[in-house]
Amino acid sequence: MPSSSTLFATTWDHRRYSYAAVLAATGVGLAFPNQAALLLALPLAVGMVVLGIAHGACDQLVVPARQPAGRAAAGWHYWLRFLLSYLGLAAVVGLLWWRWPATTVGVFFGLTIWHWGSADAPSSEQVPAGWWLLHSLLRGVLLFAVPAWWWPTETAAIVNGLLAFAGAAAVAPLRFGQAAAALGLLALGGHLVLWGRYASRRRWGLLRTELVEVPVLVALLLILPPKLSVSVYFIFWHSLQHVLRLNGWLGYPRAAGVSTPPRLRFNLMAQLAFFLRRAAPLLAISCGALLVLGHVLADRLSGETTWFSLALIVASIVTLPHALLVTLVMDAHHWQRPRSA
Numbered sequence: 001m002p003s004s005s006t007l008f009a010t011t012w013d014h015r016r017y018s019y020a021a022v023l024a025a026t027g028v029g030l031a032f033p034n035q036a037a038l039l040l041a042l043p044l045a046v047g048m049v050v051l052g053i054a055h056g057a058c059d060q061l062v063v064p065a066r067q068p069a070g071r072a073a074a075g076w077h078y079w080l081r082f083l084l085s086y087l088g089l090a091a092v093v094g095l096l097w098w099r100w101p102a103t104t105v106g107v108f109f110g111l112t113i114w115h116w117g118s119a120d121a122p123s124s125e126q127v128p129a130g131w132w133l134l135h136s137l138l139r140g141v142l143l144f145a146v147p148a149w150w151w152p153t154e155t156a157a158i159v160n161g162l163l164a165f166a167g168a169a170a171v172a173p174l175r176f177g178q179a180a181a182a183l184g185l186l187a188l189g190g191h192l193v194l195w196g197r198y199a200s201r202r203r204w205g206l207l208r209t210e211l212v213e214v215p216v217l218v219a220l221l222l223i224l225p226p227k228l229s230v231s232v233y234f235i236f237w238h239s240l241q242h243v244l245r246l247n248g249w250l251g252y253p254r255a256a257g258v259s260t261p262p263r264l265r266f267n268l269m270a271q272l273a274f275f276l277r278r279a280a281p282l283l284a285i286s287c288g289a290l291l292v293l294g295h296v297l298a299d300r301l302s303g304e305t306t307w308f309s310l311a312l313i314v315a316s317i318v319t320l321p322h323a324l325l326v327t328l329v330m331d332a333h334h335w336q337r338p339r340s341a
Helices: 004-008 012-031 036-056 059-066 076-099 101-119 129-150 152-166 173-200 204-223 226-249 268-296 304-330 332-336
Strands: none
Touching (some): 012 204, 012 226, 036 226, 036 268, 059 076, 059 226, 059 304, 076 101, 101 129, 101 152, 101 226, 101 304, 129 173, 129 332, 152 173, 152 304, 173 204, 226 268, 226 304, 268 304
């Protein structure tokens, strides 16, 4: 198993590309608010394939990468168990959409809050388990609370479009407003508590990182409408950071034949090439399946709203097995070795 410093350390080299991409997209929204969707269309389309879809296309390699050196990485028994487990969990989500769509919308958003938030949390070497858990929940809530509060009409339209596509009743404006206010208060109050805790324990590095990342993300969520801002975050922040983190699990730079330590030389293109070579088989299958699904459901996809709703449902189906894998395997150190503050 790769060293903890390779796996979990959050470095400027890794984060700076996400910062730059988010700030660039925010700048486009500021400079060209009416043309932002058109100007960002191509980067988002390309990024969705090579990062958004691809970032889960190496999930099958996570468990073998955790095995101690000298043990068989993966035999056909593992591959069969992995395939059955992954597809079984995806089928459960599909069944939930069919039988209880309204409940499934809430479950999907809640799971996404956790998965995105925990991916952005500090490393295990920086914080004890309780702080990591709090940070994870607050970061995830922030990503939903800001659009719901600042763009209530647009955010409610996404939620209700998804419900309509799944055959469920829409959320009333009053109820949506109450939920947005509750999320906003939770995000604000929770972050003040977290930052106060960091300051009281003199965790100045963590506090500085928070005071950089939160304003960058809030600016993105305020300037761009929800469909664009969430897409930018998902592709160029969440997915990119997952790819870079997973490369450590898969042995980069040693497995890529790079002799210089990543702390001394960080090559983004080499990192992406390393990952995409391993993701290519499942990525190709996933893209092909999405094209077939779009063709089969073409009669129901009458506009942008229905296409976006279909994309969210497809994402939700694979989010459960993917998020469980990340939490129970890649983040297992948080649960197995809790630390006191």
